[in-house]
Structure formats: structure tokens, C-alpha cells
Amino acid sequence: MVEIIGAPFDLCGAAVGSRLGPAAVRMLGLVSALHELDVEVCADSDALDMLHESPTDYSTKVRHAVEAYRAVSDAVVASLERGNLPLVLGGDHSLSIGSISGALRHYGTENLAVLWIDAHMDLNTMATSPSGNVHGMPVAALTRLSSGDRPTSRPTGSSWSLAARQSGWDAWQTILDEVVPEGGVRHDRTGWVGLRDVDSGEVGNYQKLQSTTAWTMHQIDDRGIAGVIDEIDAWLVRTGATRLWISFDVDSLDPLHAPGTGTAVYGGLTYREGHFLAERLHSLLNDPSRPYKLAGLDVVEVNPMTDEAGETAKIAKEWVCSLFGKRIMGALP
Numbered sequence: 001m002v003e004i005i006g007a008p009f010d011l012c013g014a015a016v017g018s019r020l021g022p023a024a025v026r027m028l029g030l031v032s033a034l035h036e037l038d039v040e041v042c043a044d045s046d047a048l049d050m051l052h053e054s055p056t057d058y059s060t061k062v063r064h065a066v067e068a069y070r071a072v073s074d075a076v077v078a079s080l081e082r083g084n085l086p087l088v089l090g091g092d093h094s095l096s097i098g099s100i101s102g103a104l105r106h107y108g109t110e111n112l113a114v115l116w117i118d119a120h121m122d123l124n125t126m127a128t129s130p131s132g133n134v135h136g137m138p139v140a141a142l143t144r145l146s147s148g149d150r151p152t153s154r155p156t157g158s159s160w161s162l163a164a165r166q167s168g169w170d171a172w173q174t175i176l177d178e179v180v181p182e183g184g185v186r187h188d189r190t191g192w193v194g195l196r197d198v199d200s201g202e203v204g205n206y207q208k209l210q211s212t213t214a215w216t217m218h219q220i221d222d223r224g225i226a227g228v229i230d231e232i233d234a235w236l237v238r239t240g241a242t243r244l245w246i247s248f249d250v251d252s253l254d255p256l257h258a259p260g261t262g263t264a265v266y267g268g269l270t271y272r273e274g275h276f277l278a279e280r281l282h283s284l285l286n287d288p289s290r291p292y293k294l295a296g297l298d299v300v301e302v303n304p305m306t307d308e309a310g311e312t313a314k315i316a317k318e319w320v321c322s323l324f325g326k327r328i329m330g331a332l333p
């Protein structure tokens, strides 16, 4: 049974507002839409309280963030122990540090693969991030990349203060020591799809990882979404993973369809490419001949504050429905 876990937290995104994402997606009838697909939803609650204010001090933000990751991780572990399938509604993408850590705690590093559906790699560390926004770093945390030595000076040209850099570094250590389990997500079981905005620090970090796999928009253009999905399936079989966590950032979709998100980039998945990906993943995840099953998923970065008439929340809800078996055109005889 699906267990919805709201994570109304956004202090690590580009702008505040995605803390309202879970409310918007729920308000559009996610639970009843899943019921219509004969998917049982057994619980729908939040893992943490929504802050009513937005602290601007960096050390306060990361302190709240680490608490949010712990709370989401615990909620995911509790859900998996009950035999449920957690659906985590964000919030900014840094929350996946919590959700996927929870899945790692339950399933173990040997069993879990992660598919990161996103315009961005989210692979910066505190050492390479241009912004300090942790929503650009979750994959680096989950694959346990180091942020280097604790900074003692402010690099030239950086907009971060030294105090902020140090509190970021301290938070990173806490995340690696106390949130992400030993082993983390195995590098060869980390895959991205939909990439089109990767910065130079991330390219350097990507080169440090071994055997990770990325399908950029260029490859989707080249091989078609169906061809890329076949490659994702072959990759998952090759990894030997028995469980897949899907982390869906709504900015993977083109901003024509999903304008209400923190870091929109043109040239994303079209409406049909996005749904086709979800529909095919549904078929694969429910195919008894496939060795992997769904562990859980994140749906993140829906920001109702910058959305256009709820379009982004709507497509996020529809995407989840496609992943759980909906066919947009219905089933023809």
C-alpha cells in the first residue's frame, strides 16, 4: 500500500515556496486519483511541521535541514517496516537525502538502485557548490562524496561568507556521519535521466564516481525516450539491485508544462516523454520477469508560489498516476 509522507520543507532550494508543494498536490486529489487506479493509500501525513517563517541565516537553515532529513528518513523506515511503499512529497530536492537514507537503512546498500529524474545532477558538495543550496547536493551526499577540509578562508569571487561555508561544512559532516548510512548509494547503482544543466564542479564530481550512468536530454533526442528506457532497464538488470528508488524532480519536465519550480531549464521532457517514462516504468516495475521492484519515490520541487494556475502541481500528480498505472488515453479494446 502507498503511504504518502509530506515533507513541507524548502530552506535548501533556490527560493521558498516548495514547502507548499505537498498541500497543492494533495489538494488536486492525489489520494482519490490513486484510489481510482485501485492503488490503496493507507496513510497521508507529514514527517515534519511546516515552518511559518523563513530564516535567512545560513547556519539556521542547514540546522533545520539536517533535522528535516532525519525526520524524513525515520518516516520512510517506519513506512517500509509496515510493508508500505513510501511516496515522499517535497519540498526541495535536498529532502531526498532523508528519504533515500531511510530506504538504504531498510533495504541495505547492496539492494538499492536510485533513478534520479532531473534537469540537474544535484551532485555538488559544499566544496564545489556555487550557491550553497543543498538541493543541488543530495546525490553527492548519498554517494558519500567528501566536501574536503573545513574551510578557513573565503575563496575569491565567492558569494558565501566564511561563517556560512563553515556551517555548511559542519552540516555536511553531520549528514555523512549521522544521516546517510555507511556505504551510501552505490555509485554503479546511481542513474540520472533528463539532464541538461550540469555545472563544472558537478562534472568533476561525476568523474570521481565510478560507473554511474547518465542519460542527458541529448541522448533522449538521439535515441528517443523509448530507447533510453530500454537502456535504463538493461542498466537496472545489470546492477543486480532488487529495489529501485525513483527521485522525480518536476524540473525534469520542460518549463512549458512545469513552470512552478525553483530552477527551471528549457529543453526538458515533453508532456508525452514525461508520461511515457512513467508508464513504461510502471510496466517494468510490475513485470514479474524483472528482478527489481519499486522501493518508493520522491516528488519534489513543486513550488505553488511561482506556479501558473496550479499547472505544475497538476502535472506532478498526473505523473504519479502514470507511474501507478494510469494510461492517459485509456485502454482501447
Ligand SMILES: [Mn+2]
Pocket: 093, 118, 119, 120, 122, 135, 249
Ligand atoms: Mn533536483
